[in-house]
Amino acid sequence: MAHAALHFAAGMAVGMAVQGPLLRRTWNRGRELAPAILRWLCLSWLLGTWGIIPSLLHYAGLPDAFCNGWWMNLFLFHPLINRWGPHATIIGAVALVGSFVFQYALILAAILKTRKDNRRESVRSSGHPSLQKCSGPEECAPVSRDHSGSG
Numbered sequence: 001m002a003h004a005a006l007h008f009a010a011g012m013a014v015g016m017a018v019q020g021p022l023l024r025r026t027w028n029r030g031r032e033l034a035p036a037i038l039r040w041l042c043l044s045w046l047l048g049t050w051g052i053i054p055s056l057l058h059y060a061g062l063p064d065a066f067c068n069g070w071w072m073n074l075f076l077f078h079p080l081i082n083r084w085g086p087h088a089t090i091i092g093a094v095a096l097v098g099s100f101v102f103q104y105a106l107i108l109a110a111i112l113k114t115r116k117d118n119r120r121e122s123v124r125s126s127g128h129p130s131l132q133k134c135s136g137p138e139e140c141a142p143v144s145r146d147h148s149g150s151g
Helices: 004-029 034-051 053-059 070-074 078-082 088-124
Strands: none
Touching: 004 034, 004 053, 004 078, 004 088, 034 053, 034 088, 053 078, 070 078
8 A cells, every 4th residue: 555645745736737727827917826826735735635535544444445446546546556566655755745845935936926026016106207107108108318419
């Protein structure tokens, strides 16, 4: 039987992959990141927990015939992952740590992006005309200055 860490990491990977495109769209469009990251984290942790339910049932004392039956494939292919052999514990630990590191790095990147965007917005709203957003093409047109010396 594979270690529960491998099943949890598999569930987290599925959750991150399912919610990833929506998070990327939110990131690229410059919208508020906190709700999208929260959904991404919650789904990955929820599916990670979903993936270890057969292991929890096994630890609770249910027989192996029940916990490794084909119907347990509903829990993110639990019986198929169990066939990986003795190296599944190492693979599971590495995958789980990798998932945690990836989530932590993405949260830090989102914090840095938000701080950078907030600084940029505060500079734009400081009143300097060249840093303010334009509302139309005539306002954004470069100002021509007469450098001929006359005037």
